[in-house]
Amino acid sequence: MSWGLISQMGHVAIQTTDLSGSIFDATQLLGLRVTEQTDNAVYLSAAAVHHELVYLESDINGVDSFGLVARDGDALREIRRRVDAEGFRIVAERPTSEGVQDGFSFVGPEGFIFEIYIGMQTATAPLHGFGPDRYGHFNFHPQDVTGMMTFLHRVLDFRLSDIIGDDFAYFMRCNPDHHGIALIKGRGTLHHHAWQAQSIADLGKLGDRLNKVGRELIWGPVRHGAGNNIAAYFVETSGAVVELYTDLEQIYDDERGPVIWGADENWFNKWSSFRPAGFRDHGILPLPDPGSFRRLGLEPITRHAR
Structure with missing residues (x-):
């Protein structure tokens, strides 16, 4: 849909x-x-x-x-x-x-x-014998978060599901999934890409696999307020964060207005007020010489923010 x-x-x-x-x-x-x-x-x-x-x-x-x-x-x-x-x-x-x-x-x-x-x-x-059902969303941290939200709405037709604070965060959807893109004001990085699992048990099994190779979850399982999903996170080799989640809110009313959260409300963890220090410090920047264009034999480009 x-x-x-x-x-x-x-x-x-x-x-x-x-x-x-x-x-x-x-x-x-x-x-x-x-x-x-x-x-x-x-x-x-x-x-x-x-x-x-x-x-x-x-x-x-x-x-x-x-x-x-x-x-x-x-x-x-x-x-x-x-x-x-x-x-x-x-x-x-x-x-x-x-x-x-x-x-x-x-x-x-x-x-x-x-x-x-x-x-x-x-x-x-x-x-594989294990793994998520599909790719679900990404979360990035634009410096001009309201400008990015306006661009996604005006040019790409995304709609607002949740608004957090004043010029701080926006969760946006393009189909019934509560969000396909989440925006949180930051330093211009991709924070995480997220994958839908079938149950919270899959999040626990992810933790077990990380433990076996000497790695760890950096947060979760946690029940978010915005989106209602249960999520767990680890840092991948590139420096980006990977989220495995389940039970994301579905919005079937095309005209449903956004849920408004106060800046001090606990929109990030319904199960407690804990959020690990440094969680938002992870992430990777956009690059000026994308490999996708090298694959086509095109000249490297110089990027200019609009």
Whole structure:
């Protein structure tokens, strides 16, 4: 079900200095499967699609791009019209990811690249014995959080589910999932990408797998207020955080207004007031030389925030 121009979250692409370590985290800890591998890129997925996560070998860790799935060809063309009207820079006139039929990429606010596309191939790689159902959302920390919220609403048709404080945080949706993108004011980083599990037991099993390799959860399981999901978090090799969650609120009323939280309310942990020190210090920045464009043989681009 989709009421807007974007029907679902597509993928997160991350550049990593330790490709084998990133693959280990995604396959052996989180439970994704590799669907395709090229010279410098690895495509991974939980659902029956070509990819939901991409790792690109690089000499620096950072965000390569965010992928979003347009509802159909008409929606793809309307988004392109809006992007052009807003004056955002187009950096690729065709898909930069493997396994995608049609799309384009542009530099959005604060240097983050968005790839909008349709027609992703289905996956054929065998399933693991464990792992999430699908990719669900990402959380990033724009410096101008209200400006980013306005961009997502005006250009990409996202709607507000929750508002926290005054110019502090926004949770936004493109389908019944409470949020596909969460924004919290910060230093311009991607904080985490998040994956839907079937039950809270899966979060405990994630903790067990981390423990066996000398790693640990940095928070959780915790029941959030905004979104109502139960979540657990660990830091992956690139420096980004990974969330495994279950029981996310579903919103089927297209016109439901946002829930408003006061700045001092406990929107982050319904089970206690505890939030680990330094949790929001994790994250990775957008990079000026994205590997996705190198894969196509295109010249590196210089990003300019609008």
